[in-house]
Amino acid sequence: MAKSARKNDEIRFIVHGDEAILQPLIAKRRELTDIVEIRHAPDVVSMDAKPSRVVRNGKTTSMWATLQTVEAGDAPVAVSCGNTGALMAIAMLRLRKAPGVDRPAIAVLWPSPRAGSHKVVLDVGADIRAEADNLLQYAIMGAEYARIGLGIDMPRVGILNVGTEEHKGRPSLQDANKLLEAAAQGDGFTHVGFVEGGDLASDTVDVIVTDGFTGNVALKTAEGTASLIRGFLKEAMMHTIFSRIGALFALTSLRRLQKRVDPRRVNGGVFLGLNGAVVKSHGGADATGVSAAIKLAFTMAKGGFSETLAQRIASHATKHEDAPKTQGDTA
Amino acid sequence: MAKSARKNDEIRFIVHGDEAILQPLIAKRRELTDIVEIRHAPDVVSMDAKPSRVVRNGKTTSMWATLQTVEAGDAPVAVSCGNTGALMAIAMLRLRKAPGVDRPAIAVLWPSPRAGSHKVVLDVGADIRAEADNLLQYAIMGAEYARIGLGIDMPRVGILNVGTEEHKGRPSLQDANKLLEAAAQGDGFTHVGFVEGGDLASDTVDVIVTDGFTGNVALKTAEGTASLIRGFLKEAMMHTIFSRIGALFALTSLRRLQKRVDPRRVNGGVFLGLNGAVVKSHGGADATGVSAAIKLAFTMAKGGFSETLAQRIASHATKHEDAPKTQGDTA
Structure with missing residues (x-):
């Protein structure tokens, strides 16, 4: 958030979660204090929770609260790093499918x-x-x-x-x-x-x-392939003294590469x-x-x-x- | 074939195709002349041919002849670079599914x-x-x-x-x-x-x-990702004079890498x-x-x-x- 705030001064946040944890974290970043509102939610959706369970019992979670904030029109868009299945399930329930859409994607x-x-x-x-x-x-x-x-x-x-x-x-x-x-x-x-x-x-x-x-499957295959190649590349670079020197010189290139495939x-x-x-x-x-x-x-x-x-x-x-x-x- | 023959002296080949084209190609490679038998086939299966058509009209192609050679027991295994669908279709027809197998893969x-x-x-x-x-x-x-x-x-x-x-x-x-x-x-x-x-x-x-x-889809996605990264890497390496020097030193690493992901x-x-x-x-x-x-x-x-x-x-x-x-x- 701090990173985004520095780059973009039109942005405002409503953060959902345990206030006791969030409050001191936000307070530490002076650039955030004025643009962040904290809304307390006592629970979280765990990464391995079954979506159907979350839909039934998840009303006190930060994920639920976040999507309710969008539903209420307080924010135009929600960002979450959580459980994809649960996020989709709650989003379907709270935001509902747009008129004419059979299946969101x-x-x-x-x-x-x-x-x-x-x-x-x-x-x-x-x-x-x-x-x-x-x-x-x-x-x-x-x-x-x-x-x-x-x-x-x-x-x-x-x-x-x-x-x-x-x-x-x-x-x-x-x-x-x-x-x-x-x-x-x-x-x-x-x-x-x-x-x-x-x-x-x-x-x-x-x-x-x-x-x-x-x-x-395609998305995860591509990500897996990219990380496999990164691993091979690192290994190959460390293999000989010449390639270590090469690696030193090539560092900028590799950073540029990483920026592209990251x-x-x-x-x-x-x-x-x-x-x-x-x-x-x-x-x-x-x-x-x-x-x-x-x-x-x-x-x-x-x-x-x-x-x-x-x-x-x-x-x-x-x-x-x-x-x-x-x-x-x-x- | 020449590459394989140099590495493996137990290997023998039966090559199917237009004799007039194959004969001089094989004759040029002394290491092949004794271990290669040419069997003439006047036609080839094109890469975009429909498998069902090839099954009906493909009896004079080199692909058909190759699989017949395996069917007859003259060779234990066939190698082809051709049209995958056609190869599978002819193989199903000539070699037939092994007992108990519902669907080859x-x-x-x-x-x-x-x-x-x-x-x-x-x-x-x-x-x-x-x-x-x-x-x-x-x-x-x-x-x-x-x-x-x-x-x-x-x-x-x-x-x-x-x-x-x-x-x-x-x-x-x-x-x-x-x-x-x-x-x-x-x-x-x-x-x-x-x-x-x-x-x-x-x-x-x-x-x-x-x-x-x-x-x-997964196979082609992985191949595509690998070649995308290769392209990015080359580009990144050519970007500055430092990284060019780096690339020079890193050449061995890259070759080693290529060997792994090739x-x-x-x-x-x-x-x-x-x-x-x-x-x-x-x-x-x-x-x-x-x-x-x-x-x-x-x-x-x-x-x-x-x-x-x-x-x-x-x-x-x-x-x-x-x-x-x-x-x-x-x-």
């Missing part, structure tokens, strides 16, 4: 090859299933997120599959491919068809839609499709990670993300009410 | 953190679906592959899921978890329960089973569950990649892989014949 920003660029990938774990209709909504929501979060005017949207040919993959993906093709232009995105796992790291697409099972910097998973924005930071996030999540939350609140998204979904629904399966504008 | 070797160690991941794309029974057979086949290919006596087998808790994921995965728990010791592996995408890069498991859709070195995907072994190398594989695939094929042939695997499957079936609720027919 968790979206993440994924690094792309071009310097500093990212893409949006969703769903990475809100729901393990996704039918063709859901994938279409993910496309509309993901495109809106790319527009506000990444500043891409007409995002290129692709469907994750095991091959790029039209006959590949599950029947629901082939249906989704047709739905996206029909919706694309009118709903503010370009449809690029099927993409593969390798395209998560390519420059050919800005938004990748998939079911929450596949997305979750999962903490692309940390903010975002819940899309609710009445209010929720940014989920990694459980293990440190100051850099939380600061990235806060920055993302601020950008979304400032851009009026939830409102714009609601309009998009409503406009898609209206267009397709009278004219099933026709294309909207051909702009 | 493609397995790959995945790098692990410990120096030089790998794990087995399957299915990475033979079939996009897998029921609980199929995952159990993947576990038995993957464990056998880890035993012969990696020399691990009692491989630890895990099921890929979106969390490690027992209540997570699809119902079919929960069923598979129970089947593997019941089968484990008797079928020569240790069951570790659910693993996540991050465990593909961890040391906690030797064999990971999943459906071919998820496995394919997908060409863990290139051989293997078709498990057929009457005969088939090793699939990447379409874009160069000499290093093909050599890795050939080495793997040789190890498997020498270890009598197909025979041992058939015994395992048969013994599992016998043990569970009286017991209800296993080995049901899916399809």
Whole structure:
């Protein structure tokens, strides 16, 4: 928070948790005292708590209180590092699905090859299933997120599959491919068809839609691969005296590299499709990670993300009410 | 081939393809002339050919001829860099499923953190679906592959899921978890329960089973991530004069690193569950990649892989014949 406050003087916080613990922590940071309000919540949601249990018994937790604050309109966006399943479950209950949304999704920003660029990938774990209709909504929501979060005017949207040919993959993906093709232009995105796992790291697409099972596995696989390579690299660098000298010289490069692949910097998973924005930071996030999540939350609140998204979904629904399966504008 | 021949003097090849092209290529390499037999095949299977078409019209292709050679017993194992779908389709037709196997799978070797160690991941794309029974057979086949290919006596087998808790994921995965728990010791592996995408890069498991859709996406995501990081690293290294000097010194480290993460070195995907072994190398594989695939094929042939695997499957079936609720027919 202190990190975010130093970088951004428009930001204000409402912090939920045990006041006796939070009060002295905040008091220590002079830059925070004026911009932070503490709201006491006696309990916390543990990382291994079952979402269904939390929904029944979690009313005194800081997570619950945080989402109630957003529900009440006291804050436009919530940031949490806690249990993802519980956060989603409480968010569904308190904020409820936005009108017209069948299934909310968790979206993440994924690094792309071009310097500093990212893409949006969703769903990475809100729901393990996704039918063709859901994938279409993910496309509309993901495109809106790319527009506000990444500043891409007409995002290129692709469907994750095991091959790029039209006959590949599950029947629901082939249906989704047709739905996206029909919706694309009118709903503010370009449809690029099927993409593969390798395209998560390519420059050919800005938004990748998939079911929450596949997305979750892909996200964790990529993170695991990155940390595996970091480990190999460190080991390789320490191997000989020459490479140790090399490592010394290469230090700046490695720091620059770390900045690019550091999962903490692309940390903010975002819940899309609710009445209010929720940014989920990694459980293990440190100051850099939380600061990235806060920055993302601020950008979304400032851009009026939830409102714009609601309009998009409503406009898609209206267009397709009278004219099933026709294309909207051909702009 | 020349690379493999230099490293291994027990190896012999039967090469299928256009004799007019192959003859002069082989003749140029003196070390190959005595150990290579050329069998003429006028056509090739293109990389974008539909498997169903190839099965109907592909009898004159080199791929078809290669698998017929294995079927006839002239070679114990086939190596191909071609179209995976077509290779699987022809292999199913010519070699047929091994007795007791419902669904063959493609397995790959995945790098692990410990120096030089790998794990087995399957299915990475033979079939996009897998029921609980199929995952159990993947576990038995993957464990056998880890035993012969990696020399691990009692491989630890895990099921890929979106969390490690027992209540997570699809119902079919929960069923598979129970089947593997019941089968484990008797079928020569240790069951570790659910693993996540991050465990593909961890040391906690030797064999990971999943459906071919998820496995394919994970494999390509990991490859994409590795090449993304390689690109970032190169860029970072060229950024300043200091890091250029560093890069110069770090060259040996980087080469060592590349050896560890180079997908060409863990290139051989293997078709498990057929009457005969088939090793699939990447379409874009160069000499290093093909050599890795050939080495793997040789190890498997020498270890009598197909025979041992058939015994395992048969013994599992016998043990569970009286017991209800296993080995049901899916399809």
